[in-house]
Amino acid sequence: MGDGRGGGGGGNRPAWLQQYELVGKIGEGTYGLVFLARTSLRKGCIAIKKFKQSKEGDGVSPTAIREIMLLRETCHENVVKLVNVHINHADMSLYLAFDYAEHDLYEIIRHHREKLNHGINQYTVKSLLWQLLNGLNYLHSNWIIHRDLKPSNILVMGDGEEHGVVKIADFGLARIYQAPLKPLYENGVVVTIWYRAPELLLGAKHYTSAVDMWAVGCIFAELLTLKPLFQGVEVKGTSNPFQLDQLDKIFKVLGHPTPERWPTLVNLPHWQNDQQHIQGHKYENHGLHNFVSVPQKSPAFDLLSRMLEYDPRKRITAAQALEHEYFRMDPLPGRNALVPSQPGEKIVNYPARPVDTTADFEGTVAVQPSQPVSSGNAASGNVAGASVAPPRSMPRPMHVVGMQRMPNTGMPAFNVATQTGVGAPTSGNIPMQRGAAAQAHQQQLRRKDPGLGMQNPGYPQQKRRF
Template sequence: MGDGRSGGGGANRPAWLQQYDLVGKIGEGTYGLVFLARTSHRKCCIAIKKFKQSKEGDGVSPTAIREIMLLRETCHENVVKLVNVHINHVDMSLYLAFDYAEYDLYEIIRHHREKLSHSINQYTVKSLLWQLLNGLNYLHSNWIIHRDLKPSNILVMGDGEEHGVVKIADFGLARIYQAPLKPLYENGVVVTIWYRAPELLLGAKHYTSAVDMWAVGCIFAELLTLKPLFQGVEAKATPNPFQLDQLDKIFKVLGHPTPEKWPTLVNLPYWQNDQQHIQGHKYDSHGLHNFVTVPQKSPAYDLLSKMLEYDPRKRITAAQALEHEYFRMDPLPGRNALVPSQPGEKIVNYPARPVDTTADFEGTVAVQPSQPVSSGNAASGNIAAASVAPSRSMPRSMHVVGMQRMPNAGISGPSAAAETKRSKYGNAESWLSSTEEALLRKPNGGHTCLFEIA
């Protein structure tokens, strides 16, 4: 990229952009594009998230600034690491650079379903879930709610010292939710529909980190069965969160919710307003155990059912889930989720996330064909799998009882965390405003590195 051939622009590129050699596009979402690049000096892979250009006069996207704010405050092994942030004042585009993860749960699940036709081994499922919960517990302990957990947002590191380590990614919908709690429904629809908690679907004006735990339950079930548990069809035309087909899919598996089991159900707007479809249609529960591949009396089933509890106040928390019996049984979860759990077990060579090499940062088209890319030392033409060498060591078990958690930067608990953030920023909105104002004071044509962590 520094020579101007990959991505166009060459010497006209800002200095910060010339330090990266572009490989291609690895994702596209509501708020922007994600690219894979290699750093010129470290020769390591970096994921660069480019936010879509703001509308004329709108400045930098508040969503982007909120993501920066939250990621600057987080430091945990199971949360994606923000490396650099850059802004291009010509078109007000913003670039976030992250450590690159070769895999995500979506591709891992799909590989088992479509290529291998067999389930993910118990050790890998348990290790992936334990690390996801560990990262989520850190976020919730610091009053951060993610609000968009799904398999494609759960990354897994490839070659290197962090091989097999889970990273929670994509904080575009995340926010701080400490008291005084404003109604979160003002933020609009959150969470991809298949992983959206029932209280969100029924129009809850206040919700908590329990919506993340429902999503984790859906992910857990998908790791076990290799298919989404509640695969509803989204009605795109409606601006409200009510999705009848998704609720129908949930009720068919878990049975019809009742005020006896979920006392606050009667207060939810769409439960009250749609008596014909929601209250009037009674469902005979086939039982969750008929849809997952674990025995009904097993610890795995018990944990899953507690994650998919209708009443968010009764739903298990991330901290409680980490102490569940499921994680105390063999095989114990390990830091490297992608190695065999015992000698002689077959190694699975997962494919790296696909990379479209026909796109570049400016939206022009390069000549290279689309292909998967690995950051490892795989031979040219065979780099799709980011191969796992057979000589990898056996997993190091995580000692669940008494295991040292990542420190919360000297914060003693959720209340202290909330107070620290309030005293530092006042509130998120004022921080966003002051930050954006500072960005816009730069002269036109400037390209600024807002900060560099690495």
């Protein structure tokens, strides 16, 4: 690598690893690490996400397999794109390579709260939210639930032709849910606690893409106020999704849920079982408008309240949100969320995400255990750290691209080579050629589901900022 970091001589490294020059570590979570590196093979920096060996010690992590399979089949400007996959046969550790995104929403929000001491301008909030919804609409219309949306997993590209473009990242908890709806409750606890929907907290046996929309509502509120809306204290070390303090925080803002507001509430296991704490405590409805900095009768408040609807069946979908009045009022959202909102307005120079330059990149045999993380934007079993879309000669318009429906294949737990469209590893590298089906999906029209709305035509009135 040339700079001596990474421990050991280059001759001991796999051939694929020698093409990268380490900059440092940019992320860490339960499943592995994310490194920032340079390569002469591509323009710009590369983020490399390293997965640890599976807990069973007998192959590649199934979490990594699922993430690879989903990312290989998705193609949208607001969703991360997998550049390459490498495998180290010495310990079966897997490396996913992405283009590097300089910013994420967590760091942008923190910069305004701790350094600038003022809110994010309305144009930037609107553009960030619109792009997030645009990418999410694409995922949901193709039966993919992300299940871990939070500010640190929403990346924003820095300098270059994709400056200010949002990328939904970290698909470690994402799943295909299909129709008829496939039950997902056996997957365990999902979504970082501050962004976890109430139906999950109350033990819903079936849930839908509405859990992602609740998380988007929490993110929207955080963009407006610069602080998390529901900051519950998580009880660690339990597989039980029930978290009393988080529900308490939600109920104090939105009021006590009732069967009138949420008819299926009475069927949720933890609503039935915890009568003393949940049903017995009556919360006054202080009103969401008292906790966010927007007028109660404004389109912004209306959109936010629809995202934070208790009943998931009534909660607004991503497709419906994109057509909301909020996005049709000045300032209109744009492709570059980081440009000034008004002529002559000062550009905010957001700092790049922190990089630990003391990290050892060559942990290809043994990775140090992940350090404990807090319950907010820190990783909840995933690593956010890479974004993605290769450099293009011209900016791509912001529109939803249809995708061929993905089959419900049972993925073998650890055999990478058997996965559809993924060739057997050669020289430590998994080829990323896409098959005919993957190429054809860009020609497919998005299915028109009444519950998901019609294909989004692009920015309101087709006005964009670049």
